[in-house]
Amino acid sequence: MAMRVAMIGGGMIAHDQLLPSLYQLQRLGRIGEIEVCARRRETLEALAEAPLLRRAFPGQSFRMRLEPYEEVIASLPAHSLVVMALPDQLHYDAVMCALRHDQHVLAVKPLVLKLEHARHIEEEARARGLLVGVEYHKRFDDRSLLARRRYREGLFGEFRLGTACLLEKWYYRHSNFQNWFTCDATDAFTYIGCHYVDLVAFITGLRPVEVSLYGIRDRFPNGVEGWLWTDARVIWSNGACLNVQNAIGFPDAAPGTNTQGLTMYCATAERGAWIRHDDQYRGIQYCYTRNPGGPGATLYAEPSTDYFQYVDAGGPGLVPVGYGYRSVAYIVERALELQGLAPEERREKLAAWDRAGVMATPANSSYNEAVIEAARQSLAEGGRPVPVAAA
Ligand SMILES: NC(=O)c1ccc[n+]([C@@H]2O[C@H](COP(=O)([O-])OP(=O)(O)OC[C@H]3O[C@@H](n4cnc5c(N)ncnc54)[C@H](O)[C@@H]3O)[C@@H](O)[C@H]2O)c1
The missing domain is CATH 3.40.50.720 (NAD(P)-binding Rossmann-like Domain)
Structure with a gap:
């Protein structure tokens, strides 16, 4: 059955x-x-x-x-x-x-x-x-799988410094998030920053060892307070450093469903190397004659066919x-x-x-939980660096 x-x-x-x-x-x-x-x-x-x-x-x-x-x-x-x-x-x-x-x-x-x-x-x-x-x-985005293979072939040397961001649109503040995205429960880094911590580990095989998380409290329309803006600094097992910025606050009028991306500066002893993924702008620009509707939809749009779209492949449906x-x-x-x-x-x-x-799986990715736990502690203490437990 x-x-x-x-x-x-x-x-x-x-x-x-x-x-x-x-x-x-x-x-x-x-x-x-x-x-x-x-x-x-x-x-x-x-x-x-x-x-x-x-x-x-x-x-x-x-x-x-x-x-x-x-x-x-x-x-x-x-x-x-x-x-x-x-x-x-x-x-x-x-x-x-x-x-x-x-x-x-x-x-x-x-x-x-x-x-x-x-x-x-x-x-x-x-x-x-x-x-x-x-x-x-994001692991199933071909660009992540390709970067992982190339990194593991030694083509980039070793990761040194990186920046990542993922900011969701403002309108999320009007959704059901108001009922659960409270300061005591979660924050912008825990909610979406984990994607890029996971990706850097996925690509490089390195493990996070220390995190400091600074956050700004902001109010949902129902008055509930959430950590809606966060800035994290994650130190890795080889001493590399990744900065991750997250928020529920990207303007609704901006194109696309959010803004996001990852840059990694890498090196061997002799040469620098570089990985840059614009995860928001995937090369498509549309300007419509009318707003197509739906939350966050804009007249000028930069849709991504890479994450999730519906296509007409002859039916039935899409x-x-x-x-x-x-x-x-x-x-x-x-x-x-x-x-x-x-x-x-x-x-x-x-x-x-x-x-x-x-x-x-829990066996191969629980460094994510270890980072979140340390990050929540750091957030509560104004951004103090907190060691990440070995997962
Ligand atoms: N990029 C991603 O991978 C990604 C994106 C969005 C959300 N998420 C995750 O997905 C989860 C849900 O996010 P969302 O955006 O759908 O939130 P949401 O608030 O829109 O939906 C949560 C749902 O859970 C239901 N619910 C709450 N308590 C319940 C209970 N006791 N029994 C049955 N249903 C219950 C609510 O009715 C609601 O339908 C979160 O953990 C979020 O972090 C992941």
Whole structure:
């Protein structure tokens, strides 16, 4: 029988990337029934009726589940896939719940906020022979995979200094973020800075050893305070230094859905080297005759076909393309590969994937949790440098 998939959480990332990727995999016959669990009926209705999803996937739908997610997970056959798309601070309980019910997990990043929690997840998953794939989709951008291969061939020498940024648009402040993006729970670096820390580790194989995080508190429209602007300095195992700036504050009138990119200055003893990725501007410039609509849409636009877009490939509906889709498909395919295998065979495959390091797993990417934990401490102490625990 086809693998069942239950997505927990039906917010922005569910709409923009996860559900359309799952619908495409369902269309291809790779997965069976899709269920989506949220606390409010309106969340599920809005997702079910989202115009772009209906146009892209005519005749496809998901089963709405309004029960607590624990009940939804308990109702699945063992070795189904739980797609966890909840706010950052709820990840740990939800992932552990899925594992205790013998479910494979696709988790949005950051997996959890504490190294100890990542270790619990790793141990529980290993004991049961279950997959936990952390959806760091930037890894599936071909430019990341190419930089990783070239770096590991020694073409850049060693990473020395770098800068990265990812600033989301201002309109995010009006979204559900107002209800969970609170100072005590998360911050701009924890939410999106982790992508570039993960990428530098992914490309170079270096590990972060110290972090200092400076933040500015700002208010959401409902008056709630969040760390909406952050500046991080991450020191690496070879002494290299990466600066990462993050915010929910890029102007809505600017083109594209955000601004983002990575520059790495590298060297051998004799020569300098350089990697620069403009992750925002992918070479497309559009000026429309009218605003196409949707949050943050602009008359002048710089769309990216690299992350996630829908194309008309002859129908029915539209086909999602980009690394956002490939990343979800990759993790789903790994869960499918484990179907029907004995626990020992599953553990062998899982260990090989941990070692290959392409898919982020608790065993090969928990330096992200160690950085977040140290960064949160640094933030609370005005940016004091805090050592990153060895993951
Ligand atoms: N670039 C990325 O990889 C990326 C991008 C966006 C979001 N994310 C991550 O995805 C997660 C969700 O972000 P989002 O933008 O979708 O947020 P969101 O606020 O739009 O959605 C969160 C959803 O969780 C649901 N929810 C909350 N508590 C629940 C509960 N107890 N049971 C069931 N549902 C519950 C809410 O109803 C909502 O549908 C965050 O951890 C975020 O960091 C990752």
